[in-house]
Amino acid sequence: MLNRFGRHRFQQYPLTPDEARVYREYQAWLAHRNMVDFDDLIVKAEKLADRVAERWDYLLVDEFQDVNAVQYDLLKRLAAPHANFFAVGDDEQSIFAWTGADPYVLERFRRDYDVEPIILDKNCRCSRQIFETARRVLAQNPRLFQKQLTADTESPYDVAVQSFRNEHDEATWLIADLRTDPDPDAAILYRKHRLGEYLEGRLLRAGIPCRLARGRSLIEDTVIGYVIAALRVVRMPDDAGALQAFARIVLSPHFLQEVEAALDETTPFLSSIRALAQRRPGQHPDTKKLWRLVYQAENLRALPRAHGTLPAVIDEILSQAVGPYRNKLEERHDELSDPADWPEAEIDDTPPGPALIKAGIHGRGALTVFKALQRAHARDLDTALARYVTFDFETTDNDVETCGVVEIGAARVIDGEIADRFHTMVNPYKPISPRATEVHGYTDADVAPAPPFAEVFPRFRAFVGNDVLIAHNGQHFDIPVMKRLAGEDGVKGLAFYDTLLLARSLSRDRATQEDIAHRFGIDCGRAHHALDDAVTLAQVYRELEKQRTARARKAVLADLLDYLAVGLALEGENRIPEAQLVFDIGRFRALGPYSDALEFYGAFRTPDMPTLDHVIERLGGHKLLAQLRAQRDPAQRYASAVARLRALVDEKPSLADNIDALLERVALSKSDDAEPAHSRINLLTLHSTKGLEFSRVYIVGVEDFEIPGYQPATNHIQDEIEEARRLLYVGMTRARQRLTLTRVAQRFGRETGGSTFLEEMGLLTRGQISDKDIALPVLNVKE
Numbered sequence: 001m002l003n004r005f006g007r008h009r010f011q012q013y014p015l016t017p018d019e020a021r022v023y024r025e026y027q028a029w030l031a032h033r034n035m036v037d038f039d040d041l042i043v044k045a046e047k048l049a050d051r052v053a054e055r056w057d058y059l060l061v062d063e064f065q066d067v068n069a070v071q072y073d074l075l076k077r078l079a080a081p082h083a084n085f086f087a088v089g090d091d092e093q094s095i096f097a098w099t100g101a102d103p104y105v106l107e108r109f110r111r112d113y114d115v116e117p118i119i120l121d122k123n124c125r126c127s128r129q130i131f132e133t134a135r136r137v138l139a140q141n142p143r144l145f146q147k148q149l150t151a152d153t154e155s156p157y158d159v160a161v162q163s164f165r166n167e168h169d170e171a172t173w174l175i176a177d178l179r180t181d182p183d184p185d186a187a188i189l190y191r192k193h194r195l196g197e198y199l200e201g202r203l204l205r206a207g208i209p210c211r212l213a214r215g216r217s218l219i220e221d222t223v224i225g226y227v228i229a230a231l232r233v234v235r236m237p238d239d240a241g242a243l244q245a246f247a248r249i250v251l252s253p254h255f256l257q258e259v260e261a262a263l264d265e266t267t268p269f270l271s272s273i274r275a276l277a278q279r280r281p282g283q284h285p286d287t288k289k290l291w292r293l294v295y296q297a298e299n300l301r302a303l304p305r306a307h308g309t310l311p312a313v314i315d316e317i318l319s320q321a322v323g324p325y326r327n328k329l330e331e332r333h334d335e336l337s338d339p340a341d342w343p344e345a346e347i348d349d350t351p352p353g354p355a356l357i358k359a360g361i362h363g364r365g366a367l368t369v370f371k372a373l374q375r376a377h378a379r380d381l382d383t384a385l386a387r388y389v390t391f392d393f394e395t396t397d398n399d400v401e402t403c404g405v406v407e408i409g410a411a412r413v414i415d416g417e418i419a420d421r422f423h424t425m426v427n428p429y430k431p432i433s434p435r436a437t438e439v440h441g442y443t444d445a446d447v448a449p450a451p452p453f454a455e456v457f458p459r460f461r462a463f464v465g466n467d468v469l470i471a472h473n474g475q476h477f478d479i480p481v482m483k484r485l486a487g488e489d490g491v492k493g494l495a496f497y498d499t500l501l502l503a504r505s506l507s508r509d510r511a512t513q514e515d516i517a518h519r520f521g522i523d524c525g526r527a528h529h530a531l532d533d534a535v536t537l538a539q540v541y542r543e544l545e546k547q548r549t550a551r552a553r554k555a556v557l558a559d560l561l562d563y564l565a566v567g568l569a570l571e572g573e574n575r576i577p578e579a580q581l582v583f584d585i586g587r588f589r590a591l592g593p594y595s596d597a598l599e600f601y602g603a604f605r606t607p608d609m610p611t612l613d614h615v616i617e618r619l620g621g622h623k624l625l626a627q628l629r630a631q632r633d634p635a636q637r638y639a640s641a642v643a644r645l646r647a648l649v650d651e652k653p654s655l656a657d658n659i660d661a662l663l664e665r666v667a668l669s670k671s672d673d674a675e676p677a678h679s680r681i682n683l684l685t686l687h688s689t690k691g692l693e694f695s696r697v698y699i700v701g702v703e704d705f706e707i708p709g710y711q712p713a714t715n716h717i718q719d720e721i722e723e724a725r726r727l728l729y730v731g732m733t734r735a736r737q738r739l740t741l742t743r744v745a746q747r748f749g750r751e752t753g754g755s756t757f758l759e760e761m762g763l764l765t766r767g768q769i770s771d772k773d774i775a776l777p778v779l780n781v782k783e
Contacts, residue, residue: 062089063690095690130736160741163742164743165744174202186696187734188681189700189734219666227314247293393481393530396430406425432444471497473498473500503516569615699741701752703755708724
């Protein structure tokens with residue numbers, strides 16, 4: 001859908017009426033939150049081009065074939081003052097039409113600037129055998145430029161084709177080939193993620209380390225990561241590391257650091273969590289998340305007693321909500337009013353849920369009663385620290401790994417008031433960069449008489465004592481700098497808190513300390529001076545905690561949204577915007593399998609009240625009710641994730657052995673960054689391979705229904721077929737020495753439609769393409 005939106009913006013791609021409606025809603029959603037998406041950045045940047053064009057004298061653009069029309073117009077405006085415009089591109093590697101990219105942009109460039117292209121006619125990566133074969137797949141496409149390209153490197157290997165009955169036989173051959181002739185610089189390429197995920201499972205079961213470069217390793221899949229973290233708790237229920245890893249998945253980042261700061265290392269993890277939950281306000285949404293963590297950990301401990309097989313344990317884990325604990329009112333807090341600002345409403349001893357339905361029946365205003373209930377349950381929600389120390393470092397530069405500290409400032413706060421301050425200059429014994437001097441004003445001469453960090457830090461550490469240390473953006477700068485310079489022993493026992501995480505959870509506005517301070521009307525003093533910044537941060541933290549408390553008031557009693565929705569449904573259709581918002585959230589819960597709100601109303605209603613069917617229709621109807629209450633199997637809800645997990649599960653003698661084997665296989669799957677990994681088989685989509693190269697490449701699935709795909713192949717969509725040829729060409733030219741292309745007769749139970757591109761390259765004949773009964777031998781390209 002988002003791809004079609006992008007093509008609509010850049011290429012006037014027509015949308016269906018339903019798509020146009022969703023597009024308008026999507027644009028309104030972004031505008032309401034003061035947000036832009038990637039396409040908006042491009043469109044809005046074009047309007048700013050004239051303001052910044054004179055900053056540069058030369059414009060150089062790489063991968064020019066991937067530029068779309070809007071980007072090209074932006075680039076032309078940037079180049080307008082000087083016309084020094086240098087572009088590097090290859091029309092035969094244009095493979096991103098879904099972003100609006102068009103290889104004809106190169107021809108536009110040639111005409112607009114009246115230039116002749118400089119042809120780089122020598123391929124220095126591929127062997128001659130690979131390059132000449134790859135060029136044949138492009139021979140069927142129209143040419144923008146006349147080029148005679150060659151490659152001179154010879155390889156002992158010809159391009160090979162392997163044909164199989166199905167994907168199982170194909171993967172079996174790949175594993176055998178990789179084992180028989182290992183290559184530390186090998187890659188398997190494919191068009192669709194599903195194929196890569198299947199191959200990943202087969203490789204891991206065979207004990208072959210692999211990596212979804214520029215893709216998702218097993219652990220990076222949200223659902224799989226959650227299951228693996230839960231299984232570690234099942235396997236080691238008393239292990240603090242396993243429990244903390246699970247907590248990192250289900251708790252929000254800003255709250256997690258508060259939890260970790262409060263943990264007692266001498267006490268079992270769950271005992272510390274219980275103690276923290278007991279100390280916090282009981283109705284606070286974050287407190288409820290702590291109790292949920294405790295109960296879930298206890299349930300995970302008990303799973304082996306209820307289920308004897310790993311698939312059954314995984315299904316049970318996936319039967320519950322997956323991922324971070326969510327509170328719908330908390331997530332939409334910026335669209336909700338504070339209950340403290342609502343007028344008083346009378347509430348009696350009726351339980352809160354039924355009270356909301358009765359309010360709807362009697363016309364008392366279900367939302368008004370809900371706000372009154374929230375206010376009554378939201379007393380004493382303040383969770384701000386009673387005492388803490390805010391601090392700030394000024395440094396020689398902004399490199400966390402190498403910078404030195406030139407100034408330390410800190411402020412101790414007790415019960416909301418600054419009680420003490422700490423300040424010192426520091427000699428970093430390294431030059432202060434000119435850019436840093438522009439920011440904080442200090443020069444080498446200013447800090448020359450100051451003591452070194454090693455002499456200053458013990459005094460700072462004594463000042464901090466046992467208080468929590470608070471910094472803004474501390475996790476990414478001040479805290480790692482402190483740990484590097486003070487060492488592990490120096491920071492032992494310190495607890496840290498980063499206000500940036502809290503600020504970002506509360507607002508989508510810019511979250512620099514100065515911006516936040518200005519929004520709160522706080523005087524920053526001398527910004528970028530350590531003590532002034534520490535004092536400012538003390539006030540900023542206090543205001544952020546007030547906002548956090550207000551958000552908590554808005555999110556209290558979120559478990560009553562189903563009753564509120566029924567109450568609002570009884571009131572009719574004419575609702576204020578906030579009532580409509582909570583109704584739209586709550587109606588799905590009211591119709592869902594875990595709510596008894598409708599059952600309560602059905603038992604409570606009298607003949608003069610709306611029928612239960614009438615209320616259900618107002619909430620969304622019986623069809624939606626049936627859909628929401630249908631118990632879907634986890635394999636249906638999380639089809640891709642479950643398929644990847646099941647591909648790795650063996651039936652070993654014990655549940656513990658099965659879990660251990662799965663965890664070991666997951667460890668063989670890795671995806672750290674964009675670069676390929678040596679010593680692991682790299683699994684990549686063809687689109688993600690540009691700029692990469694490997695000694696050996698397997699391109700899997702060179703079949704019509706895979707490349708170019710079912711719709712282009714059956715409907716003869718020429719522009720998509722031409723782009724698929726370019727995509728295959730890009731993949732083939734990633735190989736330096738050895739290239740193998742594979743095809744199957746049936747993939748995942750469906751016919752594959754032949755292999756037209758292999759035929760065009762002369763690698764298969766029409767008779768061989770139609771042979772679906774036997775696995776074909778290797779066919780070599782003979783010169």
